[in-house]
Amino acid sequence: MVVQSAAEAITYPAVGAELDIEGVSHAFDIDGATLPVLDNVNLSIAPGEFVALLGPSGCGKSTLLRLVAGLEKPRTGALREDEVRITGPHPSRVVVFQDPTLFPWRTVWDNVALGLEAQGILKAQRHRVDAVIDLVGLSSFRNAYPHQLSGGMAQRVALARALVNDPKILVLDEPLGKLDSLTRIAMQSELVALWQRKGFTTLLVTHDVEEALVLANRVIVLSDRPARIKADIAVARPYPRHRGDPYLAELRKQILGLLGLEATW
Amino acid sequence: MSTYSVSDTAAAAAPRTAVTFSNLSGSYGVGLAASLVWLAFGLSCLYWPDVGDWSRTGSLGIGAIVIAAFILFGTFSADYLGGAGQALRKRAPWLVAFGAFVTLWEVATAKFAWLPLPFFPPPQAILEVYTDDLPKLLDSVFASIKLQLGGYIIGATVGFITGVSIGWSQKIGYWVHPVLRFIGPLPATAWLPIAFFTFPSSWSASTFLIALATGFPVTVLTWSGVASVSSAYYDVARTLGARPSFLVLKVAIPAALPHVFVGLFMGLGSSFAVLVVAEMIGVKAGLGWYLQWAQGWAAYANMYAALIVMSLLCSGAITLLFRTRDRLLVWQKGVVKW
Numbered sequence: 025m026v027v028q029s030a031a032e033a034i035t036y037p038a039v040g041a042e043l044d045i046e047g048v049s050h051a052f053d054i055d056g057a058t059l060p061v062l063d064n065v066n067l068s069i070a071p072g073e074f075v076a077l078l079g080p081s082g083c084g085k086s087t088l089l090r091l092v093a094g095l096e097k098p099r100t101g102a103l104r105e106d107e108v109r110i111t112g113p114h115p116s117r118v119v120v121f122q123d124p125t126l127f128p129w130r131t132v133w134d135n136v137a138l139g140l141e142a143q144g145i146l147k148a149q150r151h152r153v154d155a156v157i158d159l160v161g162l163s164s165f166r167n168a169y170p171h172q173l174s175g176g177m178a179q180r181v182a183l184a185r186a187l188v189n190d191p192k193i194l195v196l197d198e199p200l201g202k203l204d205s206l207t208r209i210a211m212q213s214e215l216v217a218l219w220q221r222k223g224f225t226t227l228l229v230t231h232d233v234e235e236a237l238v239l240a241n242r243v244i245v246l247s248d249r250p251a252r253i254k255a256d257i258a259v260a261r262p263y264p265r266h267r268g269d270p271y272l273a274e275l276r277k278q279i280l281g282l283l284g285l286e287a288t289w
Numbered sequence: 290m291s292t293y294s295v296s297d298t299a300a301a302a303a304p305r306t307a308v309t310f311s312n313l314s315g316s317y318g319v320g321l322a323a324s325l326v327w328l329a330f331g332l333s334c335l336y337w338p339d340v341g342d343w344s345r346t347g348s349l350g351i352g353a354i355v356i357a358a359f360i361l362f363g364t365f366s367a368d369y370l371g372g373a374g375q376a377l378r379k380r381a382p383w384l385v386a387f388g389a390f391v392t393l394w395e396v397a398t399a400k401f402a403w404l405p406l407p408f409f410p411p412p413q414a415i416l417e418v419y420t421d422d423l424p425k426l427l428d429s430v431f432a433s434i435k436l437q438l439g440g441y442i443i444g445a446t447v448g449f450i451t452g453v454s455i456g457w458s459q460k461i462g463y464w465v466h467p468v469l470r471f472i473g474p475l476p477a478t479a480w481l482p483i484a485f486f487t488f489p490s491s492w493s494a495s496t497f498l499i500a501l502a503t504g505f506p507v508t509v510l511t512w513s514g515v516a517s518v519s520s521a522y523y524d525v526a527r528t529l530g531a532r533p534s535f536l537v538l539k540v541a542i543p544a545a546l547p548h549v550f551v552g553l554f555m556g557l558g559s560s561f562a563v564l565v566v567a568e569m570i571g572v573k574a575g576l577g578w579y580l581q582w583a584q585g586w587a588a589y590a591n592m593y594a595a596l597i598v599m600s601l602l603c604s605g606a607i608t609l610l611f612r613t614r615d616r617l618l619v620w621q622k623g624v625v626k627w
Contacts, residue, residue, distance in 0.1 A: 129546070138531075142530045
């Protein structure tokens with residue numbers, strides 16, 4: 025057990041930022057009616073932690089991510105990155121969406137360079153683009169256009185486009201949701217390796233319980249809309265994790281129970 | 290098997306260049322046929338007397354025989370001519386068809402006068418226009434290009450900027466949209482009578498009308514292009530630190546470009562119509578004016594000659610636009626090849 029905690033300690037370098045979600049509630053106005061989406065969510069994420077958000081479809085997980093990214097402002101409550109209130113998008117908090125949403129008119133290289141270009145620092149930092157394309161293993165595709173890529177490759181480009189900014193918080197909105205199961209398993213290991221190497225804080229939305237347990241330190245289970253935190257479960261297992269691990273199997277059963285799906289187990 | 294080759298040594302090295310009886314009907318056959326058709330056309334000009342008096346019949350015949358010789362040479366040495374040889378081989382059926390058409394035209398007009406004569410001049414009469422009336426025709430071509438280019442560039446630029454503005458800003462859209470709906474659908478030619486006395490010169494009036502005809506489709510399609518850009522693109526760019534100017538210039542405009550080119554294409558078509566009408570009515574230069582002038586003198590050959598030039602110019606303009614599009618939009622799949 026001592027060895028295990030030492031391994032865990034290595035995965036928390038100081039690069040990641042602390043993320044605090046304090047009493048956040050949010051709602052949408054649809055045809056004059058108010059639809060509550062988030063109900064008093066409180067969550068504190070330590071620097072370098074890998075947190076998975078699990079919840080039923082349409083419960084407001086993605087809305088929470090949009091608030092973290094700064095794409096929307098919460099109706100009440102506040103979100104803070106390293107004690108600083110989040111008021112808008114910032115390249116230190118980058119989102120990888122379920123669809124790669126690569127710009128079809130840009131090559132792989134130009135897509136990855138997007139963040140540096142938008143911040144006006146591309147000319148001096150071109151090597152970072154090359155380095156991160158190598159990191160995700162797409163060196164031979166840097167001049168390809170998005171329509172020439174497979175789904176897994178496109179999602180790798182989207183990941184590279186996020187990582188090139190050296191984010192302190194990486195926000196993942198079901199990034200592997202549309203990939204085939206083999207590509208998915210391969211990319212889960214890559215994601216863990218990247219996170220261990222770079223040390224950013226990671227917030228992953230998924231509706232795949234197994235994925236959450238294989239990847240995260242901590243799994244947050246959300247209720248139906250409006251989302252509240254139902255459970256906060258620590259996954260104290262070293263990496264690489266094995267899908268057949270009885271400890272993970274037990275947690276999975278527990279989580280499916282929380283989601284009202286125990287009958288399927 | 291009896292085989293004779295164009296070049297004995299080359300045939301041994303490259304057997305596909307050997308001309309056998311069987312491939313005379315294949316890849317070489319069509320080229321040979323094209324050459325024969327053009328030769329027939331040439332000979333009919335030279336040795337079959339015309340029913341009328343046309344001074345260029347002899348030159349046309351010699352020209353046709355030169356074309357026949359070129360086709361013959363090209364057909365049998367296509368393998369050594371690279372891309373040009375392949376292009377010739379691909380177009381050989383068209384050379385047959387076109388040669389047959391001009392021969393038929395020649396016979397039906399100059400030889401038998403089956404078609405009533407001043408209205409349907411023979412090919413040599415049109416050739417005569419190109420040789421004898423060249424300066425006037427060229428002046429008209431330049432005048433048309435100048436007018437068209439000026440109006441089109443102004444219209445496309447204004448249309449593009451307006452389209453981006455109303456697609457991006459609701460405030461600008463509030464003011465511009467009703468004006469656009471009121472004025473846009475009006476055919477630009479409807480403004481002709483007003484434009485010619487409100488503008489200081491017929492040239493500026495025509496430029497305005499061409500710009501108007503171009504501007505409307507460009508505006509509407511640019512606008513719809515900008516408005517239909519997926520909000521996910523903006524979300525991605527914003528989380529990466531993009532400012533509003535970046536969102537317009539590097540996200541909205543590139544994403545809207547396929548629509549913009551449809552607008553530019555439609556604007557080009559409608560501006561051609563305005564150009565010709567404006568030249569026929571008010572401007573004292575250009576191909577439209579030339580057509581009108583030729584009609585006044587019952588110079589039918591000049592009208593056909595001008596029409597052919599006009600068709601080549603319009604087609605050339607559209608080709609240029611599509612080439613530009615293909616270069617700018619290489620990222621698009623399955624675009625129409627013009």
